[in-house]
Amino acid sequence: MAVPNLTRADAQTRAALLQVSSYDVELDLTDGGGKPGDRIFRSRTTVRFGCQRPTASTFIDLIADGFHEVSLNGEPVEVSEYAPERGIALTNLAAENTLVVDADCIYTNTGEGLHRFIDPVDGSVYLYSQFETADAKRMYACFDQPDLKATFTLRTIAPDDWKIVSNGRIERTEEVGPATRTHFATTMRMSPYITALVAGPYHEVRDRHDGIELGVYCRASLAEHMDAEEIFAVTKQGFDFFHEAFGYRYAFDKYDQCFVPEFNAGAMENAGCITLLEDYVFRSKVTDASYERRAETILHEMAHMWFGDLVTMRWWDDLWLNESFATYAAVLCQAAATRWTEAWTTFANVEKTWAYRQDQLPSTHPIAADIPDVQAVEVNFDGITYAKGASVLKQLVAYVGQPAFLDAMKSYFRDHEFGNTTLADLLGALEKSSGRDLSHWSAQWLETAGLNGMRPEFTVDDDGRFTSFAVLQDAPGEHNMLRDHRLAIGLYAGTPLRRVQRTELDVAGARTDVPDLIGQPQPELVLVNDDDLTYAKVRLDEQSLATAAERIGEIADSLPRALLWSATWDMTRDAEMATRDYAALVLHGIGSETSIGVVQSLLLQVQTALGSYADPAWAPTGFGQLADMAAESLRTAAPGSDHQLAWARLLASSARAPAHLATVSGLLDGTVDVPGLRIDTDMRWALLSGLVAMGAAGDAQIEAEADRDPTAAGQRHAATSRARRPTAEAKAEAWRLATEDDTVPNATNIAIIRGFSHPAQRDLLRPYTAKYFAIIDDVWARRSSEIAQNVVVGLFPPVVEQSTVDAADAWLAEEDKPPSLRRLVLEGRDTTARCLRNQVRDAAAG
Numbered sequence: 001m002a003v004p005n006l007t008r009a010d011a012q013t014r015a016a017l018l019q020v021s022s023y024d025v026e027l028d029l030t031d032g033g034g035k036p037g038d039r040i041f042r043s044r045t046t047v048r049f050g051c052q053r054p055t056a057s058t059f060i061d062l063i064a065d066g067f068h069e070v071s072l073n074g075e076p077v078e079v080s081e082y083a084p085e086r087g088i089a090l091t092n093l094a095a096e097n098t099l100v101v102d103a104d105c106i107y108t109n110t111g112e113g114l115h116r117f118i119d120p121v122d123g124s125v126y127l128y129s130q131f132e133t134a135d136a137k138r139m140y141a142c143f144d145q146p147d148l149k150a151t152f153t154l155r156t157i158a159p160d161d162w163k164i165v166s167n168g169r170i171e172r173t174e175e176v177g178p179a180t181r182t183h184f185a186t187t188m189r190m191s192p193y194i195t196a197l198v199a200g201p202y203h204e205v206r207d208r209h210d211g212i213e214l215g216v217y218c219r220a221s222l223a224e225h226m227d228a229e230e231i232f233a234v235t236k237q238g239f240d241f242f243h244e245a246f247g248y249r250y251a252f253d254k255y256d257q258c259f260v261p262e263f264n265a266g267a268m269e270n271a272g273c274i275t276l277l278e279d280y281v282f283r284s285k286v287t288d289a290s291y292e293r294r295a296e297t298i299l300h301e302m303a304h305m306w307f308g309d310l311v312t313m314r315w316w317d318d319l320w321l322n323e324s325f326a327t328y329a330a331v332l333c334q335a336a337a338t339r340w341t342e343a344w345t346t347f348a349n350v351e352k353t354w355a356y357r358q359d360q361l362p363s364t365h366p367i368a369a370d371i372p373d374v375q376a377v378e379v380n381f382d383g384i385t386y387a388k389g390a391s392v393l394k395q396l397v398a399y400v401g402q403p404a405f406l407d408a409m410k411s412y413f414r415d416h417e418f419g420n421t422t423l424a425d426l427l428g429a430l431e432k433s434s435g436r437d438l439s440h441w442s443a444q445w446l447e448t449a450g451l452n453g454m455r456p457e458f459t460v461d462d463d464g465r466f467t468s469f470a471v472l473q474d475a476p477g478e479h480n481m482l483r484d485h486r487l488a489i490g491l492y493a494g495t496p497l498r499r500v501q502r503t504e505l506d507v508a509g510a511r512t513d514v515p516d517l518i519g520q521p522q523p524e525l526v527l528v529n530d531d532d533l534t535y536a537k538v539r540l541d542e543q544s545l546a547t548a549a550e551r552i553g554e555i556a557d558s559l560p561r562a563l564l565w566s567a568t569w570d571m572t573r574d575a576e577m578a579t580r581d582y583a584a585l586v587l588h589g590i591g592s593e594t595s596i597g598v599v600q601s602l603l604l605q606v607q608t609a610l611g612s613y614a615d616p617a618w619a620p621t622g623f624g625q626l627a628d629m630a631a632e633s634l635r636t637a638a639p640g641s642d643h644q645l646a647w648a649r650l651l652a653s654s655a656r657a658p659a660h661l662a663t664v665s666g667l668l669d670g671t672v673d674v675p676g677l678r679i680d681t682d683m684r685w686a687l688l689s690g691l692v693a694m695g696a697a698g699d700a701q702i703e704a705e706a707d708r709d710p711t712a713a714g715q716r717h718a719a720t721s722r723a724r725r726p727t728a729e730a731k732a733e734a735w736r737l738a739t740e741d742d743t744v745p746n747a748t749n750i751a752i753i754r755g756f757s758h759p760a761q762r763d764l765l766r767p768y769t770a771k772y773f774a775i776i777d778d779v780w781a782r783r784s785s786e787i788a789q790n791v792v793v794g795l796f797p798p799v800v801e802q803s804t805v806d807a808a809d810a811w812l813a814e815e816d817k818p819p820s821l822r823r824l825v826l827e828g829r830d831t832t833a834r835c836l837r838n839q840v841r842d843a844a845a846g
């Protein structure tokens with residue numbers, strides 16, 4: 001089936017022609033006998049809408065399997081020419097219209113539209129919807145674009161024991177034969193992409209705060225693991241903070257948060273009916289970093305109730321208006337109103353790292369993007385849209401001040417409630433509140449791509465005092481724009497190392513003198529962009545780098561430590577530091593790092609570096625050192641601590657040598673005991689997966705573990721482990737399942753892809769370079785957007801060799817490739833080329 005791809009031009013035409021008043025939707029989710037339906041569900045929609053130019057024509061979006069009735073103003077509509085990619089053609093419109101579309105729609109297994117899942121534990125059927133970017137049309141007939149808002153009235157017919165959640169509150173229920181009809185209240189005006197339905201025998205917990213009804217839902221088989229109290233606590237902190245900060249009360253009926261199976265993203269901001277990744281219901285021990293990220297996600301979706309749902313971008317060019325604001329506002333709230341007071345450290349560590357990486361790819365783009373059609377936005381939920389946008393907002397707040405920023409938000413929500421906006425509306429509000437002209441700022445930060453580098457340059461006299469000090473700015477790559485930055489410089493000295501001076505200033509152009517620092521003694525460490533106000537890659541001078549390498553753990557604040565770690569990671573990625581030197585630096589300093597989130601990021605980065613950036617001849621030595629460190633730290637970490645858990649997971653994934661594999665195996669079978677370390681379900685899978693990758697465990701152990709954990713998560717872990725087996729047959733089977741088998745649901749597809757590549761298996765993986773380029777055009781044409789992206793990104797040839805780059809270049813040289821697919825291949829090619837440069841750099845250090 002060809003996937004519809006609405007263009008901006010068509011959306012503009014339709015928005016100029018129509019005003020949509022209401023959708024009235026009735027869905028029958030049963031098989032007719034009171035049991036859950038199987039492949040299809042019946043969807044009857046009544047749409048009321050006005051038309052500016054009577055007699056004109058338009059179309060309404062729907063992906064249907066068949067029709068029972070389609071009528072416009074009482075007259076039948078011809079659907080014999082219907083094709084999902086074009087929707088239903090509507091001709092001879094009246095000034096006021098009533099359209100009825102009664103159709104059969106199809107459940108999906110890709111997380112797009114109305115997703116259907118069967119719990120392997122109890123056989124229960126669970127449904128949830130996911131409509132962003134443009135999949136509401138998979139559940140009901142609609143004008144599926146963000147600037148055609150309407151009220152939404154839903155009724156469902158479903159099994160009696162199901163919980164049904166949607167945007168509105170439930171008004172009443174009634175028996176209809178062997179099933180139940182649920183009537184939902186009519187909603188406020190909203191875009192189709194934030195309407196929602198969650199249905200099934202979900203477990204429900206209720207609470208109430210400040211007059212808002214709260215609900216939390218998960219599958220019945222996960223109920224024992226759900227910590228609803230902690231989720232409600234963050235939810236309440238969020239509402240109090242946002243009500244105060246935005247000066248506008250929550251606009252929708254009630255607030256339900258549903259943890260749903262096989263979800264593609266972290267969460268989705270359906271108005272009053274949030275869906276979240278079910279992995280956030282923790283069934284095994286996780287570190288506090290996971291709780292912190294979950295809270296960030298909860299607050300991000302809540303911020304969307306204002307940015308996105310109450311006020312919505314007109315078209316997807318301004319997706320960043322939604323995502324950057326939600327990302328920024330979530331961290332602002334998290335740091336101010338929750339127990340995660342160091343949330344800006346995590347922001348520096350996670351979001352900024354993501355943004356810097358994305359901004360250095362050849363596909364980078366301005367934050368305010370040019371999105372000609374829906375397919376273009378579906379590859380644009382990226383590090384620029386979320387993380388760079390939020391970083392730039394942080395820089396804007398440093399520039400205009402937080403009170404002016406929040407004042408602007410207050411009037412923005414008031415002026416545009418239940419409407420749609422563009423960047424100009426936002427800048428207008430900010431200019432009014434701050435009294436500044438922001439056109440220059442917007443041109444520099446929102447309308448151009450690329451990032452700047454910053455480094456200090458200074459001279460000192462015989463007494464060791466600065467005689468000159470400047471911040472140098474550059475703009476590497478093709479986007480050679482120098483920008484205006486508001487930033488701080490921190491000077492660190494003494495024992496323990498602490499900040500002895502902070503200077504905040506405006507930086508512009510290639511060189512900015514800092515007269516404040518002249519005459520100051522040169523400290524042990526100079527940190528440009530201290531407090532992380534601006535968005536730039538920072539370099540350290542030689543002495544500061546040496547100090548950081550030796551003494552980073554002495555700095556009490558987590559944020560400057562994270563910034564220093566980030567600077568060394570950037571140097572490594574840019575081949576200015578050899579991978580083995582970076583690994584040595586991390587292994588030396590990580591023991592004194594107290595922030596568990598930073599520790600986990602560093603361990604991930606060092607594994608990435610060893611797997612992809614290290615000279616292949618030296619990489620096994622590096623992994624050996626890493627596993628030694630993991631084994632040692634596992635025993636010295638505080639029993640039961642988050643650090644201990646992180647080290648155990650690292651040992652599982654980095655063990656290569658027989659001694660380490662024996663420890664991993666012993667932890668799994670219980671013959672090795674580490675006090676305080678719980679070998680729970682997910683830890684067992686982590687240990688087993690590490691053994692499988694190295695051929696130290698095989699089919700029998702995987703199947704035994706799958707029997708022991710017969711849950712959906714267990715099935716996915718088993719799929720990952722099977723794909724990870726180091727045999728040609730296992731790789732061939734995983735490849736077939738991931739790329740060819742439409743019956744494999746999205747989450748299993750991802751699990752298989754995750755297992756397919758492993759740094760120790762390059763010989764087995766080499767044949768798949770040619771196979772990859774032979775199939776991706778077909779995958780892109782045939783599979784849904786989510787699955788196609790998973791395959792194209794996740795199976796990009798992992799073997800770091802020139803032949804991979806050559807194969808990508810040959811594919812890219814062919815004509816008529818879809819632009820979005822081209823973009824993803826270009827990103828993979830660039831990443832491989834970077835790995836090659838780093839391998840050369842690392843070999844030179846050997």
Ligand SMILES: [Zn+2]
Pocket residue numbers: 269300304322323326
């Ligand atoms: Zn979001």
